[in-house]
Amino acid sequence: MQFSNTLVAISALVASCAGHSLLSTPAPRGNVKWWGTCAAGAGCSGPCDSPKAESPFNSIYNPKTYVQRGQELEVVWNRLNHPGGFVRLAMVPFNQSDDWAAFNDNVLKYTCYETTCGPSDPNDDHFGHLNGPGSSPCKTTLTIPENIPDNTAMTLQWIWYGGGIYYGEPDTSFGEYYSCSDMIVTGGPSSNQKPEPVFKGGDVTYPNSDVCKYWGSNRVGDCNFGGRKPNPIEGDLLSQSLEPCMRGPELKGKPYGMDSGSEPSPAESSYSAPSNNDVAESSAAPEAPVVPEAPAVPESPATSGSPATSESPAAPEAPVSPVSDYTEVPEQSEIPPAEESPAAPSYSEAPEKCIPHSSQF
Structure with missing residues (x-):
């Protein structure tokens, strides 16, 4: 038993070095300072993983992603070995994407972090019921608002909060x-x-319900750490983050501001582990399928490895001009041959110091 616990602790330290952006589809901005990840505990206080001035969207070499009003946009993230929490999705014009208040005033959807995913082994109760490791993709869909003018540059914000079990502490x-x-x-x-913002509940622990499993707080901002930054100590990996945010038992409920719903007990869960690398699905009603709008947009050089979203058939190739003072579409020109494009920043290079992120094992 002592040997097994030692392996768990060592694995946690190794996994914590793999910093990366949590959103995978649509392709995120990423960043260089935190090797792709924007963790409040590491000093990245949002509202985005990088400010608009550093977004690859500004580059004429970066292919633009187009979507249509009313389109069901697929949003995907990886579980990364951690259970629980909520995901909040908001959308604002690109020129307002450095403004927390703008995102808070334009929330579109809340859902559970484990809405379509769960642990690799549902029988592993070492950290609690259905709280074991597993990094399968989780996903939801988002309806693009119909009140956005044509040719408007927009920014989708993804937030994960209320997740639990930091470094194996339940x-x-x-x-x-x-x-x-x-x-x-x-x-x-x-x-x-x-x-109006909507909430879709139901996760691996509470399927067919209108609640989510979470730890700490169900309100965005409570674990932002108020803009504070960690004070790293040489040789002390845990000092590189302000986490954990809160201590307390596993909870269940809705996001702050939403009415309470039915709360079945964990024993009612019928989760089965994924097989053959399939996405783990709970018994909750599946998300609506994504309606493809057009061939996929070429992969962005600034977010290499991230899948692109659908391209609108009516999308202009270049240039796109602002339609009003409310919008600001960066000037574009024809993309030059690949050999003339500047090298994209790499987020896979090993950092000199590892930043703890959402890895439990």
Whole structure:
């Protein structure tokens, strides 16, 4: 038993070095300072993984992603060995994407972090019911609002909060994690009505319900650490993060501001582990399928390895001009041959110091 616990501890330290952006689809901005990850505990306070001035979206060499109003956009992230929490999705014009207040005023959807994923072994209860390791993809869909003007540069914000079990401690919660993805909205049905935020509950522990499993707080901002930054100590890996954010037992409920719903007991869960690298699905109703709009946009050189979203058939090739003072689409020109493109920053290079992130084992 002592040998097994030692292996768990060693694995946690090794896994914590793999810093990367948590959002995988649509392709996130990423960053260089934190090797792709934006963790509040490491000093990255959002609202995006990098400010708009550093977004690859500004580059004429970066192919733009186009979506249509009313399109069901697939949003994907990896579980990364950690259970619980919520995901919040918000969307604002690109020129407002450094503004926390703008995102907070334009929330579109809340869902559970483990909405379509779970542990590799559902019988592993070492850290609690369905709290074991597993890094299968989790996903949801987001309806692109119909009140966005044509040719508007928009930024999607992804937040994970309320996740639990920091470095194998079952009574701890993580800080918040942020990612943003830039795109251009053009075409599709139009409306002047601003959409209201919605919540889709049900995760691996509480399927067929309207709640999520979480730790710490169910409110965005409570684990932002107030802009504080860690004070790393040489040789002390844990000193490189302000986490854990809070201590306390596993909880269940809705995001802050939403009414409470039904709360079945964990014993009612019928989760089965994924096989053959398939995505783990809970018994909750599946998300609506994504309707493909057009051939995929070529992969962004600034976020190598991240899949691109669909491209609108009506999308202009270049240039795209702002339609009003409300929007700001960066100037574009024809993309030069690949050999003339500048090298994209690499987020896979090993950092001199590892930053603890959402890895438990």
